[in-house]
Amino acid sequence: MEPLSYIIPSEAEMLSLGRCLALHLTPGTFIALFGDLGAGKTALSRGIGEGLGTYDISSPTFTIVHEHNTSPLLFHFDAYRLDTSDELYDIGFDDYISQNGIILMEWPERVPDALPKQRLDITIRGSGMQERIVTFTPYGESYQSILDHMRRDFPCAYSE
Ligand SMILES: Nc1ncnc2c1ncn2[C@@H]1O[C@H](COP(=O)(O)OP(=O)(O)OP(=O)(O)O)[C@@H](O)[C@H]1O
């Protein structure tokens, strides 16, 4: 499916992108956040959290998951410290999935076989004080429609 990319010049703009995206997320949405250390995965998650009504997003690296009591519920995972998908299931991944919240997963490449086929991949390129290129790739019709909404509501996209 056709990806959608943005140039994001600042952390403030990354938060705006996340807030806008949050408005189009329905219960059960799964977002895989790809990008190197310091790319801005947690910054984007903070924006999504703000859009859902929480200002309490921090990196879940040490606890693997933070649960936020928003509506829908928000489960923010960071798989950086995991070696296998089994470790994710050990901490109750199936239970989190069955709660039909919104799932954000940093470092999804650590647990490739746990990722649902229908999902939104977001890849962030760039680091340090550079601008970021943020690319949304949808897998599944409902995820395609999230991109349709973003094209309309956050229109400064560019195509590669
Ligand atoms: N355009 C930008 N968008 C997002 N963050 C930016 C941007 N420019 C600079 N930054 C800075 O980059 C850093 C991004 O850190 P963040 O914790 O979000 O990265 P991360 O991808 O979650 O890293 P980790 O893999 O360690 O979890 C922050 O210090 C932020 O201020």
Ligand SMILES: [Mg+2]
């Ligand atoms: Mg992070």
